[in-house]
Amino acid sequence: MRIDLHAHSNVSDGTETPAGVIISAVAAGLDAVALTDHDSTDGWDPAAAAARDHGIAFVPGMEISCRTEQGISVHLLSYLHDPAHAGLLEEITKSKDARLTRAEHMVTLLSEDYPLTWDDVIHHVAPGATVGRPHIADALVAAGVVADRSEAFTSILTSHSRYFVQHYAPNPAVAVELVRAAGGVPVFAHPVASSRGRIVGERTYREMIDAGLMGLEVEHRDNPEEGRDFLRMLAAEHGLLITGSSDYHGAGKPNLLGENTTSPAVLARIEEMATGSTVVR
Incomplete structure (x- = not known):
């Protein structure tokens, strides 16, 4: 069984529709x-509907943009949380508005x-998508x-560029707590991807684990x-x-679906731990 737990659609910064993914x-x-x-x-x-039509299991998830007190960017994957949870919804809405x-x-x-x-930029943004x-x-x-x-x-768009502007993002430990409160399973995405910028140290790992972190995305091309x-x-x-996952973005990145995968046993554990939503089969 081949499982990829990290992919993006044009709802955010991917190039394919959810059904296309x-x-x-x-x-x-x-x-x-x-x-x-x-x-x-x-x-x-739309992804769930397409998954039913095409006979593939769909795992509902989200990637939350976070930032440490030291200004280091952290991405937190959330699996099977309740999308209507008030606290988590409020936080991601705040982040989207800031973006x-x-x-x-x-x-x-x-x-x-x-x-x-x-207008040039908006031309490339799908209706309702998060602009980035x-x-x-x-x-x-x-x-x-x-x-x-x-x-x-x-x-031009590097974080060191004069055109770069910072935006609001929650502390990663707070995000972990919110995902847990929403019944989801929080997994630290590409934690040691130094090619993307600064990576966190022991303190941040400790804080996230103490807050209820449940997994690490180890098998990723940027680690x-x-x-x-x-x-x-x-x-x-x-x-x-x-x-393990691809971090697929369609034509937006060279990452290929299935280039890294997660074991069926780990997906089963995620399903056991989650209380917010379920895998669509």
Whole structure:
């Protein structure tokens, strides 16, 4: 059984519709796939309907954007939580609103030096989707400023760029607590992906584990091998689940569905632990 627990649709920064992600997962030979859009569960219903139609298991999920007190970005995967939980919903709504304001500010700065308008960016955002840097990157590609998203993120849109604007994000330990309160299973996404920026230290792991962290996404293309060894030891020490996934974004990234997978036993444990929602079969 092949299981991929990390994929994005155009509800956030992927390029395929939620149903399109399901169809791609079937084509990739997967038996189960999670949709984990950034700070949004809007893709759950169409993904679930497509999963039923195509005979694949669908794991409802979300990726929550967090930030430590030291300013380090942390992504937290939430599986099978209650999408209507008031506390969690309030927090992700706050984050989505902040992303919109941040994106508008960044476009204003970029427009001083590049042929870019807000309408150019919105053209690349699906209705109701969370606006983010990937959509700005797509607009820059369309304008011929950069060749692809990767070039945009390593140059113009890097966090060290003068065009970069920070946005609100919850503390990761607080996010873990909210996911648990919503009946979900929180898993730390690509924890040692140093190519993405600064990574957290012992204090943040301890705080997240104390708050109820239940797993670590170990098998991910951005985690270096020595970092994976550390994560496996940490998981063994604290009884945490180990997951593997692609972090699929369609044409937005080179990541391929099923390039890393999660064991059926781990998915079964996630189902046992969760009380907020269920896997669609």
